[in-house]
Amino acid sequence: xxxxxxxxxxxxxxxxxxxxxxxxxxxxxxxxxxxxxxxxxxxxxxxxxxxxxxxxxxxxxxxxxxxxxxxxxxxxxxxxxxxxxxxxxxxxxxxxxxxxxxxxxxxxxxxxxxxxxxxxxxxxxxxxxxxxxxxxxxxxxxxxxxxxxxxxxxxxxxxxxxxxxxxxxxxxxxxxxxxxxxxxxxxxxxxxxxxxxxxxxxxxxxxxxxxxxxxxxxxxxxxxxxxxxxxxxxxxxxxxxxxxxxxxxxxxxxxxxxxxxxxxxxxxxxxxxxxxxxxxxxxxxxxxxxxxxxxxxxxxxxxxxxxxxxxxxxxxxxxxxxxxxxxxxxxxxxxxxxxxxxxxxxxxxxxxxxxxxxxxxxxxxxxxxxxxxxxxxxxxxxxxxxxxxxxxxxxxxxxxxxxxxxxxxxxxxxxxxxxxxxxxxxxxxxxxxxxxxxxxxxxxxxxxxxxxxxxxxxxxxxxxxxxxxxxxxxxxxxxxxxxxxxxxxxxxxxxxxxxxxxxxxxxxxxxxxxxxxxxxxxxxxxxxxxxxxxxxxxxxxxxxxxxxxxxxxxxxxxxxxxxxxxxxxxxxxxxxxxxxxxxxxxxxxxxxxxxxxxxx
Numbered sequence: 001x002x003x004x005x006x007x008x009x010x011x012x013x014x015x016x017x018x019x020x021x022x023x024x025x026x027x028x029x030x031x032x033x034x035x036x037x038x039x040x041x042x043x044x045x046x047x048x049x050x051x052x053x054x055x056x057x058x059x060x061x062x063x064x065x066x067x068x069x070x071x072x073x074x075x076x077x078x079x080x081x082x083x084x085x086x087x088x089x090x091x092x093x094x095x096x097x098x099x100x101x102x103x104x105x106x107x108x109x110x111x112x113x114x115x116x117x118x119x120x121x122x123x124x125x126x127x128x129x130x131x132x133x134x135x136x137x138x139x140x141x142x143x144x145x146x147x148x149x150x151x152x153x154x155x156x157x158x159x160x161x162x163x164x165x166x167x168x169x170x171x172x173x174x175x176x177x178x179x180x181x182x183x184x185x186x187x188x189x190x191x192x193x194x195x196x197x198x199x200x201x202x203x204x205x206x207x208x209x210x211x212x213x214x215x216x217x218x219x220x221x222x223x224x225x226x227x228x229x230x231x232x233x234x235x236x237x238x239x240x241x242x243x244x245x246x247x248x249x250x251x252x253x254x255x256x257x258x259x260x261x262x263x264x265x266x267x268x269x270x271x272x273x274x275x276x277x278x279x280x281x282x283x284x285x286x287x288x289x290x291x292x293x294x295x296x297x298x299x300x301x302x303x304x305x306x307x308x309x310x311x312x313x314x315x316x317x318x319x320x321x322x323x324x325x326x327x328x329x330x331x332x333x334x335x336x337x338x339x340x341x342x343x344x345x346x347x348x349x350x351x352x353x354x355x356x357x358x359x360x361x362x363x364x365x366x367x368x369x370x371x372x373x374x375x376x377x378x379x380x381x382x383x384x385x386x387x388x389x390x391x392x393x394x395x396x397x398x399x400x401x402x403x404x405x406x407x408x409x410x411x412x413x414x415x416x417x418x419x420x421x422x423x424x425x426x427x428x429x430x431x432x433x434x435x436x437x438x439x440x441x442x443x444x445x446x447x448x449x450x451x452x453x454x455x456x457x458x459x460x461x462x463x464x465x466x467x468x469x470x471x472x473x474x475x476x477x478x479x480x481x482x483x484x485x486x487x488x489x490x491x492x493x494x495x496x497x498x499x500x501x502x503x504x505x506x507x508x509x510x511x512x513x514x515x516x517x518x519x520x521x522x523x524x525x526x527x528x529x530x531x532x533x534x535x536x537x538x539x540x541x542x543x544x545x546x547x548x549x550x551x552x553x554x555x556x557x558x559x560x561x562x563x564x565x566x567x568x569x570x571x572x573x574x575x576x577x578x579x580x581x582x583x584x585x586x587x588x589x590x591x592x593x594x595x596x597x598x599x600x
Contacts, residue, residue, distance in 0.1 A: 001355050002217075002367045005348050007389045009058040011090040017056050018093055020154040021068055030119040031112055033150050034104070035066040040123040041202050041223060042280050044486050045216045048159040052151045058088045061383060066094070067104050067118075069111060076104055079472030080382040083515070105136025114141035122146040122284040127276075127298075130283055146287070164214030166222050166242045168250035171210065173410050173482065175311025178210040179232075182254065185302045186232035189275065194297050197275035198267070198285055199226040203483045204303035209234065209251060212482065213242065218369050219484050220407060225263050227270070228302070237263040264288055273297035277304075300489075307480070308490050309503035314411075314481040315527060318505065318547060321411030322525070326549030326577070327584035328357040328406075329415060333551065334585075334592035336400075341422040345394040347373045347386040350402065358406050368405035368412050368485040375400050379418070379519030382473055382511075396422035399518040399556075405485055414485050414507055415548050416523035424555040430467075431512040432520050432556040437463040438510035439522045440566050442475065442492065443573075446541040449531055453496020453506075460492070460510040469512055476507040479525055500542060502530045508544070524548035549577045551596035559600050571599045 025033050035057075039050035044062045054060045056068075061081040067074050074095040077085045085096050097107065108118055118137065120130075134144060152158060171177050185208070189197060199205050202221035206212055213222035224238030234255045243257055251257070258266070267274075267288045272295030276286055280301055289296050310318070332354045339345060351371045358364045374384045375394045379401035386392075394400055398421050405414035418432065438460035445459055453476070458465075460475040474493030477486045489498040492506055500506075509523030525547040531540035551574060559567065574597035582590055 001352060001359075003351055003355060003370050005351075005386060005388050005391065007387045008060045008385075009054050009088060011058045011088060014056065014058050014090040015093045017154070018068055018073055021056065021150055022070060024150040024153045025068070025070065025119070028119065028147055028150060029117070030145060030147065031116040032067060032069045032108060032118040033147075034118065034120040034125070035068065035151055036124050037062065037064045038124055040282050040284075041200055042126065042282075043202060043216070043219065043221075044484065045219050047162045047216055047223070049161050052149070052155070055155060056151055057094060058090070059085050060088060060385070061085065065104055067108055069108075072111065074104075074107055076102060076107075083381045084383060103136065105133045108142060109136050109140040112140070112142050115143070117143045117145050119145050119147045119150065121149040122287055123282045124149070125283050126280060127278045127283050127286050146283070161239070162215040162223060163239055163241055164216075164222070165244065166211050166213050166247040168247060169206070169210040169212050169482065170409075171313075173313060173317045174210045175313030178208060178251070179254070181208050181210075181306070182228065182232040182234060184306070185228060186230050188302055189228070189230040192275075192297075192299070194273050194275045194299065195230050195271055197228045197299070197302055198277075198281055199228060199301060199303065200277070200281045200285065201301055201303070203480060203487065204301050204307065205236070207307040207480075207483060208303050209236070209255060211247065211250070215242075218366055218407070220365065220482060221484070224260070227266060235266055237266070267294070268292040270294050275299040275302070277301040304489055305501075307483075308478060308487065309501050310481055310505060310527070311503070315503065317410030318412070318481060318527070321406070321408040321413055322547045322549055323580060323584065324361050324363060324408065325358065325406050325413040325415070326581050328354075328361060329417070329550045330581050330585050330593050331360075331589045332357045333417070333419070333596070334589040336419065337592060340394050340400070341396050343393070343396055346391050347375050347378065347394065348388075348391045350394060350400070351386060354402065354404055363408050364406050365409060365482075366407040368407045368414055372401065372403035372416075374519055375421075376518060377516050380513040380515050380517065381519070382513065394421055397425060399425065399428055399520065401519045401521055403521060403523065407482060409482055412480055412482055412485050413548070414479060414523065414525055415550055416509055416521045417550060417553065418520045418522060418556070419553045420555050424553075425518075428518055428520065429556055429558045430561065431464075431469060431514075432553075433558045433561045434463040434467055434469065435510050435512050435520050435522055436552065436557060436570075437562065437566060438475075439508055439524065440569050442508045442510075443524070443526065443544060443546055444565070444569055446534060446543050447500075448539060448541060450499050451542075452499050453490065453492040454494050456500075457492050457494055457496065460508070464510070464512060471511045471513060473511070475510055476526075479505040479507060481505075500528050502528050502542070504528045505547070522552060546573065549580050551577055551593065554596065554598070554600065557600065562600065567600045574598075
């Protein structure tokens with residue numbers, strides 16, 4: 001199966017490895033070293049070779065950074081990972097600090113003395129990262145210095161770089177050929193007076209060239225760097241062994257494949273201005289261009305926005321993927337409803353059963369992320385990953401939170417359902433219903449063009465806020481089309497500044513977490529509809545199409561807390577789920593589906 005349950009790391013490894021890093025720091029003449037979760041491509045998932053933060057500290061979350069000094073060290077994580085980090089690292093050698101209240105720059109400025117050197121690997125930090133750090137460190141007289149990675153210097157047995165096979169992504173799913181995409185983006189470069197743009201994000205490169213890969217788990221991208229020229233030609237720097245004759249024929253003569261070590265000389269030879277994304281490109285790129293005297297034009301990766309606004313073909317494929325995935329979810333939930341109350345299942349049993357039902361479609365390429373399956377108090381750990389060491393029984397009378405998704409050639413899915421095992425616990429009904437009210441509010445929202453995720457985020461929280469509750473994560477993230485399940489620039493959060501546009505896909509997932517007791521999250525994916533004027537209205541408004549098809553546990557709903565509009569939405573949604581999935585599932589699951597989608 002795709003997911004495994006081995007213990008990814010142990011806290012005991014942290015102290016000796018941090019000690020070895022400190023010796024390397026002393027040899028390099030530096031007083032501190034930054035160890036981010038990121039790799040050179042700033043992606044959420046990293047190859048085993050690049051899992052430096054996990055190797056050093058034991059923390060396996062998808063976001064975080066460690067700062068190691070000569071006599072102390074700290075690990076910075078956000079609210080999603082506070083419980084996970086506390087369980088995975090040795091807090092005797094690592095102080096746990098919470099972003100955004102605590103920041104690496106402020107902590108280092110208060111801790112190191114004037115003239116001290118904080119070292120970093122320029123491949124792993126963007127120019128925006130470094131600008132923020134310099135702003136914090138300069139008043140304290142602390143120097144930032146690029147060095148070869150010091151973790152790599154002490155990591156014995158570091159894995160080799162990935163060499164996943166590259167495959168063409170069919171135009172029937174992409175909606176546009178890579179020739180068309182390259183021509184459009186090149187025209188934009190010419191309009192802006194930019195001679196070339198550096199691409200460092202693997203999902204941008206994979207989207208632009210209509211290719212997919214197997215370099216990373218869960219994300220079907222090709223790792224590498226690329227230079228897009230203003231005539232539409234692309235130089236792609238990746239291991240040539242990844243490309244067979246079929247992949248090379250798909251790319252054609254306008255895409256030149258070169259080895260990764262040719263990237264630097266190719267940057268040196270460019271005639272500026274050259275577009276570089278300050279928020280995603282490694283600072284090494286800017287350093288190399290500056291050293292070669294090439295003019296830099298700071299600009300956003302030109303692939304980011306068109307990739308986010310899905311084509312009609314991508315939206316159609318995503319709908320098909322959700323129909324297939326919804327049928328698998330119904331088969332799974334029907335099984336779970338029958339088996340879990342017996343008290344014989346564990347979290348691992350549940351994850352295996354769900355993946356088996358997705359695999360039964362014969363269309364599953366991978367899961368879109370490691371399934372989060374939290375029983376009882378484990379559900380309160382937002383990004384909980386069950387392992388052989390943490391595997392908990394699924395007990396009657398408790399909640400079970402299952403957040404999962406699939407990667408299909410025609411689309412990417414991500415769904416969370418929280419269900420009662422046996423009789424629904426009374427203390428969970430009110431918060432569950434308040435979370436549901438927030439999810440419905442986003443689903444029903446209409447808003448004028450130009451608004452961003454931060455303008456909608458409060459809609460999902462209002463019912464919780466009225467009750468004195470909240471959750472410490474964004475309401476939703478962008479989602480790719482057979483690409484990353486977490487995609488920018490769109491999101492639904494207090495930090496979401498990107499205007500929402502037609503074709504963007506986002507998650508809609510408010511939640512509530514009671515530490516030591518249970519977690520609640522309800523998640524559907526939604527797509528932004530083209531603007532239309534509501535009946536009787538005057539201005540065109542954007543709205544959402546709900547893509548996810550799966551029942552919501554009625555036993556956990558306190559219907560007295562829903563207003564008439566919310567009840568109508570829920571009943572209409574469940575009718576749509578029943579009509580769409582009924583013909584797709586087995587007779588036994590169909591009987592369960594009828595009961596699970598009855599009117600409130």
